[in-house]
Amino acid sequence: MVDYYVLSLASIDRLNGLVGGVWLELNKSLCKHLSQELQEHKKFLTRNSVKLRFRRDGSSKQRVAMRKLYAVIKQAEILVQQCCGRDKSVDPTWPHWLKRALTVREIKEDVFDIILHLRWWTAILEIIIISSTDKSLPRMGNEIGSQSGSYSEEESFILGALKFADEKFERDRGLIKKDLKDGAKKDRDHLIIKLKDFRESFSSEPETHGRNLYLISAQLLYLLSDIEAQTQTVDRDSDLNRFKILRNVGHGGSGVVSEVEWCEYVCALKQFPAATSTADRRESESLRRFHHPHIVKFFHDWEEFQHSYILMEAMPTDLEKHMANMKSRKSGPKRKHLNSLESPFSVPVAIDIMLQLVRGLCHMHEQDVIHRDIKLRNVLVRQVREDEVSELASLGYLHVKLGDFGLVREEIKSSYEGKISLKAGTSHYRAPELSDEEYVNGPKKYPKKADVWSFSIMAAEVLRGEEAFPGIASLGGLVGQLEAGLRPILPVDCPGYLKSCLEKCWRFDYKDRPRFSEVWKMLRLAELQSLGIVDSIPMEDPQPPERIPSNGSPGFSIQPGDVRQEIAKQSMEWTKLLRYVLKLLKLKFRFAKEEVPEV
The missing domain is CATH 1.10.510.10 (Transferase(Phosphotransferase) domain 1)
Incomplete structure (x- = not known):
C-alpha cells in the first residue's frame, strides 16, 4: 500500500532541492516562499511520524487526510518544476523557459491556493491525530447535542476543533495574500528584465525556432504590461497571428474552438464572426485579468478577415x-x-x-x-x-x-x-x-x-x-x-x-x-x-470544546499556531477574568490613595 507519509517527505525534499539549486529560472521569490511554508509542514510530519505511519489500512481517516495533503504537496512540487529549467542532455523535451513562462508568468494565486490547502489538510490531520490518540477529549456543549442528536466523545471533539480550524483558516486568507504580494511583484519585475535581455541578445530578428521564441517574448512583455496599456491599440507583429489547426474541438453559440499549434506551442483557439466581436473583446479582457489555477489562461487575441480570435490554454x-x-x-x-x-x-x-x-x-x-x-x-x-x-x-x-x-x-x-x-x-x-x-x-x-x-x-x-x-x-x-x-x-x-x-x-x-x-x-x-473523516455535521456551527486534552503537547497546525493552542485558549478564560479584576483593583487603589498595593 502507498505510504503517503514517505511520499510527502520525498516530494518536499525534491521541491527544496529545486528551489535551492541552479535551475530555478522563474518566480524565485514565490517559489522560496512556498519552500519555507512546506518546511513548516515537514516539521509537523516528522514530529508525528510514529502516529502517521502506524495505521496503514486504506479506509482510515488518517490515511485519507494524508492522501489529500500529499496531493497538495505534489501540486506544489509540479508548480516549482515548471519554474525550473533542466539539463537538455538529460531531458531534451523539457520546454524552453519562454514557453513555460506563458503558463507560469503569474503564479501568486496558484501559490495562495496551495498554501490554503496545505494548512487546511494539515489542520484536519492534526485533529484526527489528537482525537485518535488522546484518551481524554473535550465534549461539545449540550446545545449542539440537542440540535443534532448525540455525539461520541471523538465526534464531539472533532466538530469543535473543526470550528477553530475553520475560523483560523478564514483569518489567515488575508494575511497570506499580503505576504505573497511583494514576492509576486519582484518575480514580475525579474521576468520583464529577463525578457528584455533575451530580446536584446539578438542582433537581428531570428528565424524559424528562434523566431517563435522571439515572438513569444514580445507577447509576454505585452501581457505583463499594465491592463490600461493592453487595451490600447498596439501594433504587434502579424506573425503572432499565425497558427496551424491540429483538430476541431467543437462549436457553440459563441464561436468555434480548435486545438492549434501557435509558435510551436499547443493551445486552444476560439474564433468569432465579426458580428460577435464585442463578446470576443469582453472575453479577452476578462481572461487577461485572471491568473488563477481554476480559470483558463489567456495567451493572445487579434482581429483579422472579419473574424476575432482568442488563444488560450488547451484542456483535453x-x-x-x-x-x-x-x-x-x-x-x-x-x-x-x-x-x-x-x-x-x-x-x-x-x-x-x-x-x-x-x-x-x-x-x-x-x-x-x-x-x-x-x-x-x-x-x-x-x-x-x-x-x-x-x-x-x-x-x-x-x-x-x-x-x-x-x-x-x-x-x-x-x-x-x-x-x-x-x-x-x-x-x-x-x-x-x-x-x-x-x-x-x-x-x-x-x-x-x-x-x-x-x-x-x-x-x-x-x-x-x-x-x-x-x-x-x-x-x-x-x-x-x-x-x-x-x-x-x-x-x-x-x-x-x-x-x-x-x-x-x-x-x-x-x-x-x-x-x-x-x-x-x-x-x-x-x-x-x-471522505468519512466526520460522520455527521450539524447544520449550525458547533460549540467550542469546554476543556482540552489532558495529555496534549503543542503541534503544528494552521500557521503558525495549532489546533491544540486554539483549544487551550478556552481553559484560559478564568485566568483572563482574574487578571482583569486585579487590573481594576490596581486602578481603583491608584486613584484613591495614589499608590498601587502589592498583589
Missing part, C-alpha cells in the same frame, strides 16, 4: 463530454439514483469538482466580475495523471478550470447596453430572477448570486449524471414550476450536509442564497463527511 475536454464519455464506457462507480441512472463520479470526486469551481468563481466575484454562463460545457477538465497521485487518478479525480467568458459582466452594469439579452445563458441554468421582463429591460445591477444558482444546478447534474430538469425545454415553462418549488432531485446517497448546501444555493429569492465564499466553506465540510 469539457465536463459535459467527459461525463458522457464516462457513462458510455460505464466506468463510473455504481451509484444508483432514484431514476436508476448511474453517475460517472463518486460523491468525493463530485465535491472536489465543485470545490475547484467555487475557488475560481470566488476569485471572479472578489474582482466584481460575474460569469453569467456557468454550465457543464463551460467547465474544462483534465484527468489527474498517474505520475501525480496514482490513487486519485484511479478514483477519477479531475483538474477543473472555468472557461467561456463571452457573457461575463462587471457587477456595476448588467451589460454595456444596460440590458440582459433574452438569450444570455443557457436556459435551465439561468437563475429565475433573470427571466423577469422588468429585469431584462435594464437593471442597475446584475446580482452575483445569479451565478450561485447556476452553479448549484450544474452541481446537481454532476451528482445526478443527467440534466437537472429533463423534459423542460423553455425557460418560460420552467420559472413557474421553480416558483412553485420544483428543484433537481439529488441522488439517494448524497450526504445530508451537501444536500443542505445545494438547497441554500437554489433558493428562489437570490437575496437568501449564500455567497461563494460561504459555499466554499460548506463544501469543505461536506468533503470531510464524504
Whole structure:
C-alpha cells in the first residue's frame, strides 16, 4: 500500500532541492516562499511520524487526510518544476523557459491556493491525530447535542476543533495574500528584465525556432504590461497571428474552438464572426485579468478577415463530454439514483469538482466580475495523471478550470447596453430572477448570486449524471414550476450536509442564497463527511470544546499556531477574568490613595 507519509517527505525534499539549486529560472521569490511554508509542514510530519505511519489500512481517516495533503504537496512540487529549467542532455523535451513562462508568468494565486490547502489538510490531520490518540477529549456543549442528536466523545471533539480550524483558516486568507504580494511583484519585475535581455541578445530578428521564441517574448512583455496599456491599440507583429489547426474541438453559440499549434506551442483557439466581436473583446479582457489555477489562461487575441480570435490554454475536454464519455464506457462507480441512472463520479470526486469551481468563481466575484454562463460545457477538465497521485487518478479525480467568458459582466452594469439579452445563458441554468421582463429591460445591477444558482444546478447534474430538469425545454415553462418549488432531485446517497448546501444555493429569492465564499466553506465540510473523516455535521456551527486534552503537547497546525493552542485558549478564560479584576483593583487603589498595593 502507498505510504503517503514517505511520499510527502520525498516530494518536499525534491521541491527544496529545486528551489535551492541552479535551475530555478522563474518566480524565485514565490517559489522560496512556498519552500519555507512546506518546511513548516515537514516539521509537523516528522514530529508525528510514529502516529502517521502506524495505521496503514486504506479506509482510515488518517490515511485519507494524508492522501489529500500529499496531493497538495505534489501540486506544489509540479508548480516549482515548471519554474525550473533542466539539463537538455538529460531531458531534451523539457520546454524552453519562454514557453513555460506563458503558463507560469503569474503564479501568486496558484501559490495562495496551495498554501490554503496545505494548512487546511494539515489542520484536519492534526485533529484526527489528537482525537485518535488522546484518551481524554473535550465534549461539545449540550446545545449542539440537542440540535443534532448525540455525539461520541471523538465526534464531539472533532466538530469543535473543526470550528477553530475553520475560523483560523478564514483569518489567515488575508494575511497570506499580503505576504505573497511583494514576492509576486519582484518575480514580475525579474521576468520583464529577463525578457528584455533575451530580446536584446539578438542582433537581428531570428528565424524559424528562434523566431517563435522571439515572438513569444514580445507577447509576454505585452501581457505583463499594465491592463490600461493592453487595451490600447498596439501594433504587434502579424506573425503572432499565425497558427496551424491540429483538430476541431467543437462549436457553440459563441464561436468555434480548435486545438492549434501557435509558435510551436499547443493551445486552444476560439474564433468569432465579426458580428460577435464585442463578446470576443469582453472575453479577452476578462481572461487577461485572471491568473488563477481554476480559470483558463489567456495567451493572445487579434482581429483579422472579419473574424476575432482568442488563444488560450488547451484542456483535453469539457465536463459535459467527459461525463458522457464516462457513462458510455460505464466506468463510473455504481451509484444508483432514484431514476436508476448511474453517475460517472463518486460523491468525493463530485465535491472536489465543485470545490475547484467555487475557488475560481470566488476569485471572479472578489474582482466584481460575474460569469453569467456557468454550465457543464463551460467547465474544462483534465484527468489527474498517474505520475501525480496514482490513487486519485484511479478514483477519477479531475483538474477543473472555468472557461467561456463571452457573457461575463462587471457587477456595476448588467451589460454595456444596460440590458440582459433574452438569450444570455443557457436556459435551465439561468437563475429565475433573470427571466423577469422588468429585469431584462435594464437593471442597475446584475446580482452575483445569479451565478450561485447556476452553479448549484450544474452541481446537481454532476451528482445526478443527467440534466437537472429533463423534459423542460423553455425557460418560460420552467420559472413557474421553480416558483412553485420544483428543484433537481439529488441522488439517494448524497450526504445530508451537501444536500443542505445545494438547497441554500437554489433558493428562489437570490437575496437568501449564500455567497461563494460561504459555499466554499460548506463544501469543505461536506468533503470531510464524504471522505468519512466526520460522520455527521450539524447544520449550525458547533460549540467550542469546554476543556482540552489532558495529555496534549503543542503541534503544528494552521500557521503558525495549532489546533491544540486554539483549544487551550478556552481553559484560559478564568485566568483572563482574574487578571482583569486585579487590573481594576490596581486602578481603583491608584486613584484613591495614589499608590498601587502589592498583589
